[in-house]
Amino acid sequence: MNNRSVLISGAGIGGPTLAYWLHRYGFDVTVAERAPAPRSGGHAVDIRGTAREVARRTGIVPAVRAAHTGACGMAFVDEDNRWVAALGTDVFGHSGGPVAEMAILRTDLARILHDATRDDVEYLFGDPVASAEQDDDGVTVRFESGTSRRFDLLVGADGVRSTVRRLMFGPHERYLRDLGCYIALYSTTTDLEHDGWQLMYTMPAGGGRPGRTAGIYPRTAPGTGLAAFFLRSAPLAYDRHDVDEQKRIVTRAFEGDGWEIPQMLSTIGDASDFYFDRVVQVEVDGWSRGRTVLLGDAGYCASPMSGIGTSLALVGAYVLAGELATADGDHTRAYPAYADRMREFVRRAQEFARTQGDGGLMPQSRAQLRMRNLSVHLLPYLPRSLVGRGMERVAGAVELPDYAALAHR
Numbered sequence: 001m002n003n004r005s006v007l008i009s010g011a012g013i014g015g016p017t018l019a020y021w022l023h024r025y026g027f028d029v030t031v032a033e034r035a036p037a038p039r040s041g042g043h044a045v046d047i048r049g050t051a052r053e054v055a056r057r058t059g060i061v062p063a064v065r066a067a068h069t070g071a072c073g074m075a076f077v078d079e080d081n082r083w084v085a086a087l088g089t090d091v092f093g094h095s096g097g098p099v100a101e102m103a104i105l106r107t108d109l110a111r112i113l114h115d116a117t118r119d120d121v122e123y124l125f126g127d128p129v130a131s132a133e134q135d136d137d138g139v140t141v142r143f144e145s146g147t148s149r150r151f152d153l154l155v156g157a158d159g160v161r162s163t164v165r166r167l168m169f170g171p172h173e174r175y176l177r178d179l180g181c182y183i184a185l186y187s188t189t190t191d192l193e194h195d196g197w198q199l200m201y202t203m204p205a206g207g208g209r210p211g212r213t214a215g216i217y218p219r220t221a222p223g224t225g226l227a228a229f230f231l232r233s234a235p236l237a238y239d240r241h242d243v244d245e246q247k248r249i250v251t252r253a254f255e256g257d258g259w260e261i262p263q264m265l266s267t268i269g270d271a272s273d274f275y276f277d278r279v280v281q282v283e284v285d286g287w288s289r290g291r292t293v294l295l296g297d298a299g300y301c302a303s304p305m306s307g308i309g310t311s312l313a314l315v316g317a318y319v320l321a322g323e324l325a326t327a328d329g330d331h332t333r334a335y336p337a338y339a340d341r342m343r344e345f346v347r348r349a350q351e352f353a354r355t356q357g358d359g360g361l362m363p364q365s366r367a368q369l370r371m372r373n374l375s376v377h378l379l380p381y382l383p384r385s386l387v388g389r390g391m392e393r394v395a396g397a398v399e400l401p402d403y404a405a406l407a408h409r
């Protein structure tokens, strides 16, 4: 086989899935991850459509089911926490709703994939790629620890702000498409009764303030939840490393608002898992440069709000591994074949994210908010052939080849 040794940067979703399949096809795989160890907590993700079949072939479905978040759907509430409209996980089939039937914390899915590969794949936690140079015969990678190693191929599966992409393709600004809003998340305490529903309270733009939503995502431990904030805004100038400054931005944006927001904001100061970022999409003209290729969010993030990113990463990993095995490790054939198989799926997912991906969470007016609530209310009663099939169709818009004959382990 050509090009036997592969370095994957990033042990999120795409990285370990790719590692699993490459190992089964006989490659030697190393995964470098910035975090010092597998993490816990954070946001939930969805496994939809064709990605469910990837999960099945990867043998992780029982573990995924055992780690289900318990979420049964998304409910929009008013200031007094009365339900205005709700969409259950089963309302548009297993994959079409705002919360899919197969929902799991991202960190739990990463842990399951790590467990499935840890005995066969070399993991370098806490030692990310610092620099990389490729030539005709391979890629020389220097890690932050100072070690240098040589690999045949390099995969950037290191997320929206991928280091591999920055090093081998160019600066982030060239590839990030701004979707006009921010998300903040952190663990909080709450006395709200949620019964497994994601509760969302939306305020329309008005009085000089933008459209915005605050939400509580259920957690299994009683009295806890994940606080979520969605805010339409022009880009703000702030220090990406100054978490306190980011907490002040969120506090200012939601100060004085009702529902559970005062309680949520009262815990923001102590949040050790605070996340705040601009919502972006990643658009790269061709996902490979020489021996380097991009996978998942690094190459084609749709948007964190679209609910399709995890499925793109799972399917992309399975296809990339399969095409490398089919081409006997020849990246000059495998990378274009991977791109050909994924292009339409990614295009449709990204288009969906741009046009419908914000789920009406940041309405421009009170009338728009009323329309959103009315349509959410009516959707479950309208024929499936007419509505709600957008996400379901996107999640199934890729054909999964059968590479089983190539696996030798």
Ligand SMILES: Cc1cc2nc3c(=O)[nH]c(=O)nc-3n(C[C@H](O)[C@H](O)[C@H](O)COP(=O)(O)OP(=O)(O)OC[C@H]3O[C@@H](n4cnc5c(N)ncnc54)[C@H](O)[C@@H]3O)c2cc1C
Binding pocket: 009, 010, 011, 012, 013, 014, 015, 032, 033, 034, 035, 043, 044, 045, 046, 047, 106, 127, 128, 129, 157, 158, 159, 160, 161, 162, 163, 164, 183, 185, 275, 295, 296, 297, 298, 303, 304, 305, 306, 307, 308, 309, 310, 311, 313
């Ligand atoms: C707030 C939020 C909410 C989301 N909600 C949903 C949802 O509801 N449903 C859904 O399906 N998807 C959701 N997503 C998207 C989903 O998390 C991603 O699409 C998915 O995780 C992509 O997998 P990935 O492997 O490409 O990247 P990631 O899962 O982001 O993994 C990238 C990994 O690379 C590591 N890394 C970063 N830099 C380096 C480096 N220099 N060297 C080595 N490692 C590095 C990171 O630590 C991380 O472990 C959400 C995302 C966010 C941010």
